[in-house]
Amino acid sequence: MSRTPPPFAPFEWMIAWRYLRARRAEGGVSVMTWISLIGITLAVFALVATLAVRSGFRTEFVNTILGANAHVTVYPTSSRDEAGQTVRLIPDYDEMAVRVSEVSGVTRVAPLVKGQVMAAANSRNAGVEVFGIAPEDLSDIPAVADPETGRGDLSRFGEGIAIGSGVARELGVDVGDDVRLISPDGVKTAFGTSPRIKAYEVTYVFTAGRLDIDRTRVYMPFGEAQLYFNREGAADELEVIVSNPEEVGALTGPIQQAAGAGTLIWTWQDASGAALQAIAMQDNALFILLAILVLIATMNIISGLVMLVKNKGRDIGILRTVGLTEGAIMRVFFIVGASIGVIGTVAGVALGVLFSLNIESVYAVVDLVTGSGRDALERSGFFFPPAELRWGDLASAVALSLGLSFVITIFPARRAARLNPVEALRYE
Structure with a gap:
């Protein structure tokens, strides 16, 4: 067969x-x-x-997007102070930062104070955004604390400010020069609010690799930023860094829960979704x-x-x-x-x-x-x-x-x- x-x-x-x-x-x-x-x-x-x-x-x-930006931003919802004015501040930022840092997958949490001011030097002006941040947190930002692209001494950040290379070029300044920061929301007097003008030494110049950051960003020590922007005892937002930025969507829920009521979440994917x-x-x-x-x-x-x-x-x-x-x-x-x-x-x-x-x-x-x-x-x-x-x-x-x-x-x-x-x- x-x-x-x-x-x-x-x-x-x-x-x-x-x-x-x-x-x-x-x-x-x-x-x-x-x-x-x-x-x-x-x-x-x-x-x-x-x-x-x-x-x-x-x-x-x-x-490039994440080099100098937060993976997740926690910011408060609007509320009213005793004078009836709308404010968006985090008074208990230290406790909130500790709770958020305990979320699995979160590697760093830093409170920030933010404000937009006018920078002036050498008869030149530039609109900049100031980030008030602790020196130890600034040294953890890879695009800023890069010794190959940065100029100056980052360890002296507490004595002055760190500015982007675009800001330095536009104002014609370098490490060791002074820059005046002018804020319209300054000292409150009986006649209203007068502008606040204060000069700071440039202790560090960074190049993050993004034009919108290098030409507009200025870092200031957190405590000094609280005084300058009238944020005594409060922060504007929390900057959160996670271990896997591509999977940040899975962490928004736990981070929101850890931050507590009265807070909102904004991720880097939300900010760069179109791109x-x-x-x-x-x-x-x-x-x-x-x-x-x-x-x-x-x-x-x-x-x-x-x-x-x-x-x-x-x-x-x-x-x-x-x-x-x-x-x-x-x-x-x-x-x-x-x-x-x-x-x-x-x-x-x-x-x-x-x-x-x-x-x-x-x-x-x-x-x-x-x-x-x-x-x-x-x-x-x-x-x-x-x-x-x-x-x-x-x-x-x-x-x-x-x-x-x-x-x-x-x-x-x-x-x-x-x-x-x-x-x-x-x-x-």
Whole structure:
């Protein structure tokens, strides 16, 4: 009693391997098949490299946003003081900061005093936003306390103020110079509120990497800011830093509960939602375009297999006469086409990973070829994103390429399986 061999039996792999190794003169793999192999390799390489650069750009963009900003901001709702004026202050900021810091996932909580004033020096004026913060909390802000981009001595922050490089450039000052801060809400007298003008020494100049921060932000010691803005014994808000900013949405509830009633939550994703949504839309459009590129490359498999089926018509007729079923013939040619897709995908992924791991060398070669300096371009506002490999992106690229290769291969493989052996051997 004869037994039907299982699908993808060893002899099917052997026949497919012989067809892959056969020369063009022997009716083997055609030039179109080699073209499809190279096309798939280049398409997958482009997909992996682009996804890596895209991920690196998003990470760098998020780091720029978070470099000098809070991940979560806790601020109070409006209330009225004894004089009937609307105020938004946190009187028990120390106790609230302790409660919020105990939330799992929170790494740092800092009370802030904020206010908008006019800065003046050298007959120049600039509107700035003052952040009153404790020296130990300022030293924990990575974009500010960066020794490579900052100038001055951050340990002397308690003796003066720290200003952004854009503010320093606009006012024409540097470390050691004095800057006058002018606030319209100053000393309250019997005749009303008079402006408050006070001079501070610039002890530190920082570069956060964002124009809106470097040109407008000034840091002042927390206690001095309380006196300057009439916030004695109170803070305007709490700055909260979490361990995983991407998952900040899961912490808003616990932070809100820990802060207590009469408070509101604002996350960095709320503040940058439009920019993040725009990046996500661009990412999706880019992935679709590259997927079309991979589809075009895999379509060449059809041309190569059609030519292979035509050249192997006599072999197909003989194999059918000796007992191979249509399914076996279909699997043989499916293995041939799928092997091309697998080899091209593996080669493309390898090239993409190699490119991503050596992105800095690639930028150096571009500088050498174009003759332009990268540092000069970066100072002019050009951005050279790093490449960040993610398992999800690699899995998407591999699944897309292999899926398209396998589906495309089915059609010429079915044509080979349905070839009539009588017609194939009629003129042999």
